[in-house]
Amino acid sequence: MNSLKVLFDRDTWQEIFGSISKNKTRTVITVIGVLWGIFIYIALSGAAKGLDNGFERQFENIAMNSMFIWAQRTSIPYDGFKIGRNVELKLSDIDYLKKRVPEIQFIAPRNARGVFGGSVSPLVVRKNKSSNYNVYGDFPEYTKIATKKIYDGGRFINEEDIKYKRKVCVIGERTQTELFEKDENPIGQYVRIDNIYFQVIGIHKFVPGGGFESDGDIFIPFETYRQIYNSGDRVQWFTIAAYDDADVVAVEKDIKATLKRIHRVSPDDERAFGGFNLGEIFNKIMGFSKGMTLLSLIVGIATIIAGVIGIGNILLISVKERTKELGVRRALGATPAEVRNQIIIESVFLTVIAGILGIILGAFVLAGINAGTADLTDFPYTNPTVPIPFILGALFIMVFLGTLIGLIPAERAVSIKPIDALREE
Amino acid sequence: MIQIKNLHKSYKMGSSSLHVLKGINFDVEEGELVAIMGSSGSGKSTLLNILGMLDGADEGEYILDQVPIKNLNETKAAKYRNKFLGFVFQSFNLINYKSALENVALPLYYQGIPRKERQVFALEYLDRVGLKDWSTHLPSELSGGQKQRVAIARAMASRPKVLLADEPTGALDTKTSYEVMDLIQKINQEGKTILVVTHEPDIAHMCKRIVLLKDGVIIEDKKVDQVLASAHV
Numbered sequence: 001m002n003s004l005k006v007l008f009d010r011d012t013w014q015e016i017f018g019s020i021s022k023n024k025t026r027t028v029i030t031v032i033g034v035l036w037g038i039f040i041y042i043a044l045s046g047a048a049k050g051l052d053n054g055f056e057r058q059f060e061n062i063a064m065n066s067m068f069i070w071a072q073r074t075s076i077p078y079d080g081f082k083i084g085r086n087v088e089l090k091l092s093d094i095d096y097l098k099k100r101v102p103e104i105q106f107i108a109p110r111n112a113r114g115v116f117g118g119s120v121s122p123l124v125v126r127k128n129k130s131s132n133y134n135v136y137g138d139f140p141e142y143t144k145i146a147t148k149k150i151y152d153g154g155r156f157i158n159e160e161d162i163k164y165k166r167k168v169c170v171i172g173e174r175t176q177t178e179l180f181e182k183d184e185n186p187i188g189q190y191v192r193i194d195n196i197y198f199q200v201i202g203i204h205k206f207v208p209g210g211g212f213e214s215d216g217d218i219f220i221p222f223e224t225y226r227q228i229y230n231s232g233d234r235v236q237w238f239t240i241a242a243y244d245d246a247d248v249v250a251v252e253k254d255i256k257a258t259l260k261r262i263h264r265v266s267p268d269d270e271r272a273f274g275g276f277n278l279g280e281i282f283n284k285i286m287g288f289s290k291g292m293t294l295l296s297l298i299v300g301i302a303t304i305i306a307g308v309i310g311i312g313n314i315l316l317i318s319v320k321e322r323t324k325e326l327g328v329r330r331a332l333g334a335t336p337a338e339v340r341n342q343i344i345i346e347s348v349f350l351t352v353i354a355g356i357l358g359i360i361l362g363a364f365v366l367a368g369i370n371a372g373t374a375d376l377t378d379f380p381y382t383n384p385t386v387p388i389p390f391i392l393g394a395l396f397i398m399v400f401l402g403t404l405i406g407l408i409p410a411e412r413a414v415s416i417k418p419i420d421a422l423r424e425e
Numbered sequence: 426m427i428q429i430k431n432l433h434k435s436y437k438m439g440s441s442s443l444h445v446l447k448g449i450n451f452d453v454e455e456g457e458l459v460a461i462m463g464s465s466g467s468g469k470s471t472l473l474n475i476l477g478m479l480d481g482a483d484e485g486e487y488i489l490d491q492v493p494i495k496n497l498n499e500t501k502a503a504k505y506r507n508k509f510l511g512f513v514f515q516s517f518n519l520i521n522y523k524s525a526l527e528n529v530a531l532p533l534y535y536q537g538i539p540r541k542e543r544q545v546f547a548l549e550y551l552d553r554v555g556l557k558d559w560s561t562h563l564p565s566e567l568s569g570g571q572k573q574r575v576a577i578a579r580a581m582a583s584r585p586k587v588l589l590a591d592e593p594t595g596a597l598d599t600k601t602s603y604e605v606m607d608l609i610q611k612i613n614q615e616g617k618t619i620l621v622v623t624h625e626p627d628i629a630h631m632c633k634r635i636v637l638l639k640d641g642v643i644i645e646d647k648k649v650d651q652v653l654a655s656a657h658v
Contacts, residue, residue, distance in 0.1 A: 011534055022522040328518045331479065333507020333535035333583065335500045414499075419479040422514060 007345070016346050023318070027350070030314045034307035034354035034398070035361065041300025041394055042362025042386050047369065048292040050384025055285050057382045062146045063106075063241040065248045065279035069255055070237035071263070072274050078266035087263050087272050089235040097238075100258045103246035108142040109235040111225050116236070124218065125192040126179040133175055133216045135193060137225025145241040148219075153187050154202025161201075161221040168224075169198040173206050174216040193218065196228060248279030297390075304355075304398060311350050312405030315343060319409045319416075326413050327421020340410040347406025348399055355398045359391060426587060426618045427453040427476065432485035434471055445471045447641035449485070453587075453620065458613040458651070460629035461622045463638035470591065472638065473622050477510055477589050478502045490586045507535050511580030515592035517572040519564040525551060525575045526560040532583035550578040554608060570601035577608055581617075588612065588619040594628055606631045607654035627652075 020027045071087040094107055114121030114134035121132035142148075143156050150156055150170065161168050171179075171186065180186045186200045198220060206215030225231065242251040256273045259265070265272040319326070326339055366384045373381040434446040445468045453459055463469040474480040475487065478494060479502075487494045489509055497505065506512075511532075519528045530547035538546070551557050554574040556567075564572055573593060580588055590609065594602035606628060613619050613633075621632055629635050630652045637645035 011540060015534075018522055018527075324518065325520050328520060329531070329535075330503060331477070331506060331512050331518075332532040332579070333503050335503040335535075337500065338535065417479075419474050422479070422518065 012342070012345065015342055016349060019318075019322070019342075020346060020350065026314060026318075030311050031350055031354040031357070033310035034304065034351055035358040037300070037304035037307035038355045038358030038394060038398070039362045039365075040303045041296070042359055042391070043365050044296030044300050045293060045390055046362065046366040046384040046386045048289065048296045049386060050366075050369065050373075050381045051292060052286075052289040053382040053384070055282075055289055059278070059282055060147075061149075062278060063144075064282050065244060065246060065251075066145050066239060066241040067248065067252055067255075067275055067277040067279060068237050068239055069252075069259070070274045071259075072271055074265055074269055075271035076266040076269040078269065079264045081264065087265060089238060089259070090233045091235055092233060093235070093238075093259060093262055096262055097240075097255060097258055101251060101254045103242045103251045103254070104240055105243045106141050106144045106241040108139050108145055108239045109222065109237075110142065110239055111137040111222065111229070111231050111234070111236045113229065122194040124175070124179065126189070129179050131175075131178050131216075133172070133218050134214070135169075135218045135220060135225070137222040137229075137231070138219045139222050142219075142239060145239050149205035150202040151205060153185070154200075156202055156204075157219060157221045162223050165223045165227055166221060167196060167198045168201045168221065169193065170202040170204055170219040171200055172204055172214070172216045172218065174214070175218060176203050178216075193220070194228065242279065248277055248283070252277050252280070300394070301397065304394065305401060307354070308351055308398065308401040308405050311347055311354075311402065312408055315347055315406065315409035316412060319343065319413045322413075323416055323421045326416055327418045330416075330418035331422060336414040339413050343410035343413050344403055344406040347409070348402040351398045351402030352395070355395055359394075362386070426455045426457070426490055427451075428486070428488040429476075430486040432472075432475065432487065433483045434468075434475060434480070435483060445641050446475075446482070449638075449641075449643060451636060451643060451646060453618060455618050456613070456616050457634060458610070458619045458632045459621070459634045459636060460632035461620060461636050461638065462624060462626075462629050464624065467638040468641045469622050469638050473589055473591055473620070476587075476620065477512060478506050503535075507532060507583055509586045511583060511585035511588045513573070513576050513580050513588065513590040513593045515595035517564070517569075517576045517596070519572055519575060519579075521564050524561050524563055525556060525567065525578075528564070528575055529579045529582050532579060536583060547578075547582055550582045551575070553581070554578045568601075569597050570604055573597060573601075573605050574608060577605070577612070581612065586618065588617055590619065590621045592622055592624075594623065594625065602628065603654045603657045610651070610654055 069089075071089045074081065074083060074085045074087060077083045089109070091109060094109060097107060098104055112134060113119045114132070115136075122135050123130055124133050138157055139162060140156060140158050148156055148170070154170070156170055157168065160166070169191065171191070176186050179191060180189070186203060189200050190197045191200060192198070204217075204219070240255065242248050252275050256275065257267065259273050260267055260269065263272070329339065366386070369384055429449055429451050432446050432449040433444075435442045435444040449472060461469045461472065471480065475482050478497060481497070492505075492509075494505065520531065523531070526544065526547050529550055530543045533543040533546055548557065548560060551560050554577055556571060556574055556578070559567060559571060564575070567575065593609065594605055597605060609619060609621065610631060621628070623629055630649055631654050632649070633651050634648050635645070636643055
């Protein structure tokens with residue numbers, strides 16, 4: 001193609017540099033218009049992505065579509081029972097729930113001491129050191145819902161521990177520093193929890209943002225807990241994860257309805273079972289951050305368009321100013337296509353240069369934001385980046401718009417008849 | 426070199442139309458130096474525009490170097506202009522952000538001649554108009570006479586069949602005018618066909634033939650004894 005050859009011709013570029021460097025101030029101001037547009041686009045969508053990443057990091061240790069369900073008191077008399085009856089979740093509920101609510105992927109019953117009111121944190125003793133920590137009775141499934149990072153050499157509770165009701169425990173980072181010496185490896189050592197010796201099998205790394213848990217928590221096998229604290233079939237709460245494609249709000253509703261049937265609670269009783277739906281909250285936050293991304297996309301692209309229109313405008317003025325020059329070129333043998341190409345390439349060139357500068361500037365600003373927020377762990381902001389397709393897309397839009405907008409002054413330039421351009425005033 | 430038969434041209438001015446050229450017939454042989462004279466509104470510029478393919482005739486025949494010039498689209502007209510014609514304007518029309526050398530090289534650029542060759546050619550033509558040392562200067566750094574000489578070098582660079590000069594001395598003082606005419610005469614002596622539009626009799630008499638236009642027709646066409654411009658410089 002002839003027009004492609006033009007692009008790689010050094011002379012073409014010499015002509016273009018010649019004409020755009022003719023009025024440097026104007027060229028610079030024009031370039032700033034587009035540069036600002038792409039800068040806004042990059043900075044905004046990068047910031048939105050950072051927020052997105054930040055939220056995701058906050059939730060990274062827990063399944064996105066998980067929820068907690070616990071039992072409370074009834075608020076409606078039903079089936080011969082009085083109002084205000086204490087309802088208790090039972091281990092047998094699990095099988096019912098799994099059967100009735102097929103969207104459930106994992107369900108982990110949990111018991112704990114020291115978490116909710118009514119029980120005190122057990123005293124944990126190691127040699128001459130002691131302190132009070134919350135103790136949880138857990139199944140291995142729990143880690144499938146809320147990831148626990150266990151330090152090297154350790155492990156979480158497994159099926160064997162449950163089966164043999166082993167007296168083993170996973171301790172927290174804080175527990176380790178408070179009960180053990182610095183250079184001591186706690187794994188294999190024993191601690192005394194409520195006067196019963198437990199062997200330490202792992203140390204979990206505390207990840208912030210996981211609700212009421214802390215870095216001092218101790219996890220022991222559910223069956224062991226059941227025996228020690230005589231909890232029978234009772235379960236304090238269920239931690240449940242639905243399948244990725246399930247609607248978490250509907251799943252929560254189904255679970256509660258099923259529990260109401262099992263425990264003979266009025267279907268209209270809203271208070272009998274409490275729930276905390278992480279998935280719902282997560283979806284809201286993600287929806288918010290998606291909205292932010294979309295907003296930044298729209299604002300950024302609109303600003304780019306405004307900038308490109310500015311370039312078209314300036315080129316239109318420039319063509320008007322260069323009427324005579326273009327007439328001379330035509331008289332000397334420039335074909336309309338050559339004149340048109342020159343103006344369009346000028347437009348695209350200015351747009352792309354401005355775009356690349358804007359991307360670089362935007363990247364610097366994002367790097368600055370990143371450096372500034374790197375140490376803030378409670379501020380949901382991580383690694384603000386703009387995906388490469390976004391950047392390529394923006395560049396494509398700019399080339400496309402630059403060509404389109406360049407067509408206007410180019411057609412104007414072509415429509416100038418050399419005879420009119422050269423007419424003496 | 427140029428054959429024109431029964432050339433008519435009229436311009437629409439609102440509802441009425443202005444008949445500018447009312448049947449022009451004339452031939453130009455190769456190597457002639459023709460002055461086209463006439464008062465303002467006589468149609469001499471229109472004639473030159475048609476000869477320069479900047480404008481089309483309504484009626485009549487125009488043959489340039491055995492090529493009939495008719496029904497040209499803009500692209501073809503541009504190619505023909507580039508190939509056949511060199512233009513010299515009253516106000517020079519140099520491109521003000523290009524050096525003298527780049528200005529001279531411009532028609533060669535549109536001919537698609539490679540860069541290196543172009544510069545060699547352009548410098549050669551600048552040398553012929555005596556401005557080799559000014560090749561890197563911008564038009565704003567040149568005097569009127571120098572500008573016109575650069576313009577002539579530019580017109581010559583594409584090695585045209587015919588040089589068309591529209592009031593080439595109109596913006597210059599007498600002394601500079603004669604210098605430019607001296608250059609034009611020298612180019613003519615090398616065999617180039619040149620048409621000069623002028624309304625100055627002394628300039629016209631430096632040509633070999635004077636064609637006088639009045640109200641769109643040729644009223645006089647005579648050979649004259651050429652006055653050498655070098656005698657006045």
